[in-house]
Amino acid sequence: MLTTWTVEDGRCRVREGAMSDITDALPNEAREAAAAVAAPEALRRAIWIDLLNPTPAEEKAVQAALRVEIPTREEMQEIESSSRLYREDDALFLTANFLYGVDSGEYSSTAITFVLTNTTLVTVRYASPKAFTVFSARAQRQPVSLLVSADAVMLHLFEQIVDRLADILERVGADMDRASQRTFRAARTNLKANRRDDQLKETLITLGQVGEVTTRTSETLLGLNRILAFVSAEKASAVRKENQPLIKTLVRDVRSLVDHANFLNSKAQFLLDAVLGVINVEQNAIIKTFTVASVALMPPTLIASIYGMNYENMPELKWEYGYPLAIALMIGSAILPVWYFRRKGWL
Secondary structure, X not given: OEEEEEEEOOEEEXXXXXXXXXXXXOOHHHHHHHHHHXXXXXXXXXXXXXXXXXXXXXXXXXXXXXXXXXXXXXXXOOOOHHHHEEEEOOEEEEEEEEEEOOOOOOOEXXXXXXXXXXXXXXXXXXXXXXXXXXXXXXXHHOHHHXXXXXXXXXXXXXXXXXXXXXXXXHHHHHHHHHHHHHHHHHHHOOOOHHHHHHHHHHHHHHHHHHHHHHHHHHHHHHHHHHHHHHHHHHXXXXXXXXXXXXXXXXXXXHHHHHHHHHHHHHHHHHHXXXXXXXXXXXXXXXHHHHHHHHHHHHHHHHHHHHOOOOOOOOHHHHOOOHHHHHHHHHHHHHHHHHHHHHHHOOO
């Protein structure tokens, strides 16, 4: 889908599927000519062109209108820096992976390319991070401050992405705090084994999700940091002077979020070690119980084995009280190890 953002008379004009919007209003015989002439003019007037899952026809229309080469989806997946951050003539090509889908729980990362020319910003994406939706709504309400120029749109969009990442990290931190309380509460209280196991399992799942989100958030922040460093080097020709302070603010915000993401990763690792420690303690307690039971049952088993032999010359077989004596001996030999373990503090 191709969406264009234009500011006319201080008002924001948004057209989704700009090619069809222009041609559908004309008679049938004039549509082909209008698509070839009017559509490029409309695209050139746009401050921001957002390509979401673009078709080949939409890519060609933007390329013809702006005279820039739009990267393909395969090219956007390249990981080397020279393929993600580069300049061609007067256009900057900036690509990074961005986190999306956190609200739905089906989070992942997607490559998004920003093509910045002197007059137009083109974004090419194949997913919809929430930051784009929020920024689109803000741009319609505040076109004069957000849609001033192509570089201003890009930097304000980066601001929205950073704000969104900050919200995600705050939410992750809150989830981790709840997981921490749940873990240590389960370790302190005398809950039933099934209930305690369920809480520990839920904590492990939460920590796994937290680790995945923070890792992808760190990846997004790393990509943003590289983009901002590249834009800073090119700001003399790519960014208007009044917008250059935004770059410094974004760099500081990104660095602070990187530090916070690293802190959350360290905390998640600590909690994971704590959960595994609690599980190991419980497993050791179970093994200890079986060990004590085995040791306690060894003497009675020995006694029963001795008197289970079928030799004729066994005087105890003819004792009147031999059977109850053997039973009492087995019970006493089982109690004695348990008493000894308790005296030593092993139980």
